[in-house]
Amino acid sequence: MLIGEYRHSIDTKNRVSLPAKFRKEMGKKVYITRGLDNCLSIYTEKSWKVILGKLENLSISKASERGFNRFMLSGATEVDVDGSGRILVPEYLKDFANVEKKVVWTGAGDRAEMWAEEVWDTYLTAKQEDPEAMAENLEGLI
């Protein structure tokens, strides 16, 4: 289970460290693709297979589902984790997520997400400033 928030830097060669707490679960090979809300989604090999299975069930005749399928698959890359626990982020995904230097890793259960720092801070602030919506969800929870 991937949880937590970790702040890292991307170096000049587009390498970024996986949070140490993610390494064991992520193994030596991960799949990175476009995520919702301008983040990048990073899947473990196992959870990637699950996603692929779900995508196969989407209808090719429905424009929206076809689009989502393309969104996920066209952006996806298999990347290896290097000896220092880093991955290489393709340029086009960096651009997609507006990543410059500082990134935020967030655990999202079966996958991790990677955000440009400013994008994440903005997103989170917006969520926190809408306590009603938060509370609605919490109601069933606690």
Add this chain to the structure above:
Amino acid sequence: MLIGEYRHSIDTKNRVSLPAKFRKEMGKKVYITRGLDNCLSIYTEKSWKVILGKLENLSISKASERGFNRFMLSGATEVDVDGSGRILVPEYLKDFANVEKKVVWTGAGDRAEMWAEEVWDTYLTAKQEDPEAMAENLEGLI
């Protein structure tokens, strides 16, 4: 059952002691996440699993539920209790709860809460001065 109020300090390395009376129930591994009203919620391994089960029912396609899922999972951290009965509070959770030096632990049944001292005192004072309204408001929140 976690009950009571205890005041502790966070040291320069973001470590804080669990109240001695909480230790037995909390074991050696706990989960911290963002709570309501700017406190932090600390779950035992057992009660955390209950929370996870409820989160699984949220839909990923709805923006508000997706956001809530992120809020909970990204905010959560698994932390080990050290040999002196302390846990390490991640910087971002310290920031979230406005914790500086003094914190207040409160028992809340299946979970504990941790507050910045000033936040707790303010909250408690308000509650004592207007218990009726507070109760009404809380009803909608929790």
Add this chain to the structure above:
DNA sequence: CTTTCAAACCACTTTATGCCACTTTTATCC
């Protein structure tokens, strides 16, 4: 044959973690 890019390797800096020691509080026993 040259150039480019990525992967592996290496080295340095910073941060986290475990351990120990001191102080304060709480409990116990006479």
Add this chain to the structure above:
DNA sequence: GGATAAAAGTGGCATAAAGTGGTTTGAAAG
């Protein structure tokens, strides 16, 4: 009630691990 012992709380240090930058090597493309 006071003395003593035990536990809790806190701080500091030493070691290990994580994070990051650079250099070299190797492979692929032009």
